[in-house]
Amino acid sequence: MKKIWKFLSSMKFAIILLAVLALACSAASLITQGQSYEWYARQYSERTAALIVALHLDDAFHSAWFLLINAFLCVNLLFCNLLRLPQLIARTKAEADPARAIETEGTAQAGPVRDPGRVFKRLRMPNPISTATADGREALFSSAHRAGLWGAWVCHLGILLLILGFGLGQMTQRQYTVYGVPGQTRPIGDTGYLLTIDDFEVGLRPDDTVEQYTADITVRDVDGRGSQSASVSVNNPASLYGMKFYQNSTGWAAKINVQKDGAPLQDDVVCAGEYLAVKDKPELVVFFSAFYPDYVMTPGVGPSTATGALKNPAYLYQVYYKEQLLGMNVLMPEEELTIDEYTVTFTDPQNYTLIQIKVDHFTWLALIGGLLTMLGLILAFYVQPARVWAMKGDAGWTIHGLSRKGGALFRDRLIAAAREEDADASS
């Protein structure tokens, strides 16, 4: 039992887990994710495809084994941090205790110098305190940057929270999309809220490239007890009723007007990619398959759009009757499509917006985790705990220092500081 606990909290296990995680991530990034068995069979071979599907490598980042690695990582981090907490507290105290410091052998020694206070200053060791060695000699002691002892601990805590925040978010988050043109109101999934698109603007630069997409939206609950409005654009999401709204993408919509024997039958806004069933003959379906705002026809390539600006609109449609394709073509704005007694025209092209709605209650946890990780790294790397003490001898003060992190570089600094002091004093 004790052995298991020890292994689970060990750095050895951490290194193994990190190696496995790195391998898993690189393997998963090299295999296209989210494809079908048939797709992999075509891409590789049937045997490889079977293996990929069996090992869930087609959706590795959401597989049970990936979750397991991360769960072990969390256990590892948690146990390691729990185990080290009392040790760290004890060490932080010990670092500040002159009696214990002076008993230890320093990793660096220099001197003798006449004025040890100035050496402490050069080494940026604050407020040396007077103390005495075991054999009663006068001594000075300073301990600095003890916060650095906590770097790894804070970093590990941060990583733990980051993984937890991300994992809990993945498991509990909900996502919806709503799209439409200004004036339309649609329900947001099963949330009980309605989203109205008040306005949608595509900001173009003089060269017709897109600068920004901005949607003005209003959200109200189904019972109509109040509403909240916001403007959302790319890189500027909005939070309403605890949900976050993102301007995700855009496309074209148009009004499809159907007349029967010359009399108006229906007039609907349809987005490109949507179907419209004729009202009194639902087996007859018009599919608005694409829209070209600046239509060009290239022989051998087909229809396309030259720019994103609305300069020369054209509509690509398909007509189905009882799921049989009757025909497809490109319609220009004044052109009519006639099917028996029905006449169809496309008018009023406009942009629709696709709003993505997300509820994730754990983003803050991941963010705190990330910030703690950063803080921990700063402490671990840039706050180097060090102890320096000076002992009085017959020829002057000898300087001693100890910094595990600083090693030889710290030793060099200490020796240089003592030498400079010596040179200053004698000049």
Add this chain to the structure above:
Amino acid sequence: MLQVENTLFTIVMLTYFAAMILYFAFIAVKRDGLAKAALILQAAGFILHTEALVCRGIGAGRLPMTNQYEFATAFAWGLCLVSLIFVVRFKFPVLGAFAAPVIFLIIGYAAMQSREVKALMPALRSNWLGFHVSTAIIAYGAFGVSFVLSVIFLMRDRMKAQGFLDQHIPNKEKLDLISYRSVSLGLLFLTFTILTGAIWAERAWGSYWSWDPKETWSLVTWIIYAMYLHLRIRRGWNGRAAAIFAAVGFVCVMFTYIGVNVLLPGVHSYA
């Protein structure tokens, strides 16, 4: 402005080239004066390089860090900056000599990219992008330096004792510590890069982490360097293994930077 940048860029490339030749001469002729001259030339090149980046930024009307050309030249700039700092701080001109060809390679790669200034798509218009890319440049620069240090470390055994290089290169214990300084600088900034990237992705795409290949590979890189840290602490591991690890880490960096764009599609395909 872009015209000025073009000219400056060419001058910078020539300056770095000249600095590299001087560094090589320093090692070949074994004269310390040459190292000083090389360092001064490299620093001059760095100042001109900074001006070139500023001109590009003014000319394009935005941060000059959004396509392959801009990122490549900024990468060379970051590597130059970090190597200058390490050369001066640790009085280590041989490091400059080993870093010079890497800097030249990267700026050469930049020279091969298209310099066209394109308007930014809406997702790229964010202040977080500025933090994201500028921290990446420092991280990559620091990892570049640790790569060079690893190469020096691995070659150290073959050097003649008491030879010129032997006397101009710190002992292995110090090399390992200096390498640790550069890896930790890189890892800190890589963490910052990933964090700001996640914040930006959340605002632009509605999801702060979506396992896009570039994200995944930056995580792999991050893990490799985290392993380096732990392996370094563990007793029984000598500096040699840690040096190999730091070198592998830089291969990951380069794969994240170039390989992912070429081989794996994703939302990062523009930079």
